[in-house]
Amino acid sequence: MKLGRNDLCWCGSKRKYKACHMAFDEKINLIVHRNRGITAPMHDIIKTPEQIEGIRHAGEINSMVLDTVSEYVKEGVSTGKLNQVVEERTKELGGICAPLGYEGYTKSVCTSINEVVCHGIPDDNRLLKNGDIINIDCTTIVNGYYGDASRMYMIGEVSEEKRRLVEVTKQCLDEAVNIAKPWTTLGDFGYAINKRATENGYSVVREIGGHGVGLDFHEEPWVPHIGKPNTGMLLVPGMTFTIEPMINMGKPEVFCDAEDNWTIYTDDGKPSAQWEYTLLITETGNEILSR
Numbered sequence: 259m260k261l262g263r264n265d266l267c268w269c270g271s272k273r274k275y276k277a278c279h280m281a282f283d284e285k286i287n288l289i290v291h292r293n294r295g296i297t298a299p300m301h302d303i304i305k306t307p308e309q310i311e312g313i314r315h316a317g318e319i320n321s322m323v324l325d326t327v328s329e330y331v332k333e334g335v336s337t338g339k340l341n342q343v344v345e346e347r348t349k350e351l352g353g354i355c356a357p358l359g360y361e362g363y364t365k366s367v368c369t370s371i372n373e374v375v376c377h378g379i380p381d382d383n384r385l386l387k388n389g390d391i392i393n394i395d396c397t398t399i400v401n402g403y404y405g406d407a408s409r410m411y412m413i414g415e416v417s418e419e420k421r422r423l424v425e426v427t428k429q430c431l432d433e434a435v436n437i438a439k440p441w442t443t444l445g446d447f448g449y450a451i452n453k454r455a456t457e458n459g460y461s462v463v464r465e466i467g468g469h470g471v472g473l474d475f476h477e478e479p480w481v482p483h484i485g486k487p488n489t490g491m492l493l494v495p496g497m498t499f500t501i502e503p504m505i506n507m508g509k510p511e512v513f514c515d516a517e518d519n520w521t522i523y524t525d526d527g528k529p530s531a532q533w534e535y536t537l538l539i540t541e542t543g544n545e546i547l548s549r
């Protein structure tokens with residue numbers, strides 16, 4: 259059903275459509291009609307100012323949990339201990355760990371070491387070793403809103419090639435953040451991520467991507483870390499999603515552990531790195547809601 263000029267806007271502002279999102283919708287329609295490869299964002303993934311406030315707060319708390327766990331990441335500590343730190347700090351800050359119980363996941367954080375691409379399960383018997391690289395991925399729920407971010411850490415003396423992988427993966431994320439703004443597309447920054455990775459001799463994981471986030475853990479859209487410029491979903495103000503490139507030192511193929519059904523490994527056993535932010539598309543660019 260098409261809204262009339264004088265109907266109330268779909269966004270919940272209680273203003274007339276013509277004074278609120280009408281020009282916005284017309285702009286989207288014009289762009290998608292002129293560009294076959296571009297898809298329009300659905301209205302229900304565009305957050306209200308009140309929702310953005312809640313997601314921003316959850317994102318800040320999530321970053322604070324990561325700050326705390328960062329202090330514990332060193333040689334000899336178990337990933338089980340890191341899980342405990344995440345749980346305690348999250349509780350202290352009034353949040354809930356989103357991973358715990360999510361589709362049967364049994365821990366509160368993901369800890370992915372070396373050739374583990376993502377979804378590594380914390381384990382009291384896995385101690386961090388000199389030379390390991392580890393991704394710690396936290397997602398926190400506060401007042402029903404979600405923030406999701408992950409960081410890489412290098413334990414002791416890490417080989418030059420692993421160090422470079424971690425750094426280039428961060429550059430991939432930073433570059434995406436630098437170009438993600440309204441009226442560009444998911445494909446624009448997916449292209450940039452893949453370009454930066456492949457220029458450095460690395461490959462981008464394709465099976466797993468970023469995702470809308472905020473009112474739920476995983477929402478629309480799916481956010482690929484490869485792409486073609488001027489294709490994919492159009493970015494518009496009010497969208498909140500993660501960018502979380504998984505970059506492999508070797509081949510892009512990955513597989514899932516047949517026993518735990520969670521842990522994702524590189525096929526070739528070579529290391530993988532990942533960094534993740536929760537991002538808001540603003541009127542002029544973007545804001546990092548969790549890092």
Ligand code: MF3
Binds near residue numbers: 396
């Ligand atoms: N935090 C991950 C992401 O970035 C999802 C982990 S799902 C879990 O999307 F169940 F393993 F926690």
Ligand code: CO
Binds near residue numbers: 396406407408534
């Ligand atoms: Co995450």
Ligand code: CO
Binds near residue numbers: 406468500502
């Ligand atoms: Co995520």
